[in-house]
Amino acid sequence: MKKEKAFKSAALLDNHHLRRTPVREQVLGLFMDKSHALSHSDIEQVLSGEFDRVTIYRTLTSFLDKGLVHKIPADNGQTRYALCSDGCDEEAHHHSHVHFSCSQCGQTFCLEHIHIPVINLPQGYTLNELNYIASGTCKGCNKA
Amino acid sequence: MKKEKAFKSAALLDNHHLRRTPVREQVLGLFMDKSHALSHSDIEQVLSGEFDRVTIYRTLTSFLDKGLVHKIPADNGQTRYALCSDGCDEEAHHHSHVHFSCSQCGQTFCLEHIHIPVINLPQGYTLNELNYIASGTCKGCNKA
DNA sequence: ACATTTTTGCAACATTGTTGCAAGACGGAG
């Protein structure tokens, strides 16, 4: 792992009150390398030699709890995770960006700069969280 | 099963080019009884005595293909299905209504009359499908 | 009535996620 990246992961872990451990730094490193969201199995394929399956699950759960990553639902049931860009901590997540899922390459991206439009819920409903997933073909696949 | 409902399911199956079979009529009956989306396991719990698990999976898949139901993604990986209200067939689904997932009762509802707001994707992306899931507390749970 | 296609059940398997428990690593107090 490059020095700069290692430095950044360490800082991220510190800021989110997570101890620096090998799994956490490796997993965090993967997220920083890739521009798309990762599933548990994506990570497992890379790190299964080094760490246990269960450990990776628990790593992801702790990242989620501490506001380091967020969960992205998909209609095929394949949960994915992506780094939170800002301001999330153990108190709460505050995103409202759109996610894009490419049906060609299968990857999911955060469209950080596209904000989820707000809707008016019917009387009696209380809002807590929004998820907006657009599917189609991504930039890379359209070019190819 | 009531006569009227039986009549309706039969018509629905016919319209969507699916043979009338016991599983299909029963499953369709469940969807018509409930106002919320159903997961495979919801259905299995009711009909497991009567039909095989695999048959229920295949029934849901065929309903999906023929445009009788649509799939609703959830961030906990629990796929749910709900009846299509109109116009869907084996060619394509055409919904763009919002889904609401109640974190208290765990149920998911179609907000048929709330249309998903359209966004502008960045250059190079092609759109195919939209999913908008709002989470929070539903009407029923807020009243209680 | 017969041949063909669809649908179903069963068994087996694959993937995904969770839990309990014991061992190891870490951090703080003395």
Next chain:
DNA sequence: CTCCGTCTTGCAACAATGTTGCAAAAATGT
């Protein structure tokens, strides 16, 4: 530095979810 309690990890086992192949049963058209 050492001891103690807490956090983290690995392992085994389990649970839930979903898929596939194959053979029997049911429905369809001729």
